[in-house]
Amino acid sequence: MSDNDTTIAELRASVQRFVDERDWAQFHNPKDLSVSLCIEAAELLEEFQWLRPEEVETASRDLQARARVAGELADVLIYAFSLANALDLDIATAVLEKLAASGRRYSADRYQGRFRLDE
Amino acid sequence: MSDNDTTIAELRASVQRFVDERDWAQFHNPKDLSVSLCIEAAELLEEFQWLRPEEVETASRDLQARARVAGELADVLIYAFSLANALDLDIATAVLEKLAASGRRYSADRYQGRFRLDE
Amino acid sequence: MSDNDTTIAELRASVQRFVDERDWAQFHNPKDLSVSLCIEAAELLEEFQWLRPEEVETASRDLQARARVAGELADVLIYAFSLANALDLDIATAVLEKLAASGRRYSADRYQGRFRLDE
């Protein structure tokens, strides 16, 4: 199984199955899921705490560091998918709509190579 | 387009296209992406700040609140996908491996309906 | 030493001494300190992860839970004081100015017992 042959719905279903097998849906209210997502996002960030730009590059090529980052990113995504499951939100729709809205706000020509206009 | 007919790879490609059209890959190092993911996770959490359990339920059924949550969740996912893109990590593999590891740690029978053994 | 007989400046000096003794000021740029503060804030939040309101109350009276919370809150404050030290910001001034500004925004009579007007 890889990103090429897995639909968002299939990956969401794997997360849902894990939750259902433990009868954990009772804990999965949107507030506590958002709290958990925040905690996991901070654990992901911890992988890069204090690292200077060149150390970030070195870590990006280190197999052990990459495995830790993949594990923390997975935790973030599991809670993100759990929140989408709990609220019955379509992820593809939400992401594509946000990209469209951001595309209007940050037009490709005005923001070419920069993310602030005052630079 | 919906979660049923969109692969993870397709959604990642949409995010990559948005980044490439603006020549923003130069900013997308793993540390700054993790910082941004953390900031967006906190903005998602802000939707539920101070809400009591019953108010969380009400918000979960409110169309405007749901749209705001979907928008903030999309921001989280866009940075999560950007990080996977920047590091060339397979999301389906990472999530399924993490679910398998968590499944061994939290066996379905011992953790049925609870997430701590001392309860 | 207690909050009654310790000035903000004295507590900031204790943190500065700890940093100086290890020659760690070189790492204490405002961005990495803010990253660290965010990570510690999430670790503090982790103490209350998944807890329902009545469980939060129980934890608030539990000596071991209180000691863990005090330890995590200390980590948050150590980075907050480190940031004030690194940027030479006066904490008392910043806090009192913010309270004054918030006091104008949230007048005591209109926001009596509520933090949103639409409630």
Add this chain to the structure above:
Amino acid sequence: MSDNDTTIAELRASVQRFVDERDWAQFHNPKDLSVSLCIEAAELLEEFQWLRPEEVETASRDLQARARVAGELADVLIYAFSLANALDLDIATAVLEKLAASGRRYSADRYQGRFRLDE
């Protein structure tokens, strides 16, 4: 009023007065305060989002950027003090005990100029 002539207890009392004048203590349970602290820590971090080390230095000398950082740091501290107030925790004690424990863990000679031993 400045950090030199303000005790921790006095600054905590100013925060408590602000809360009491609005009858907001009812909302100030430790979980929601930790959630709020996390959100404010992320807003502080947002001031440095995407900034390269040299841009962080420039921002550190910019008067407007410094004022924004002071304002966000104040928000973090107001919630940290509110949590200490809600749980009746002594901040000076917690910080000094944590510095002592960290001092034993990170001895000044072994960790001189570095925060990891494997470097």
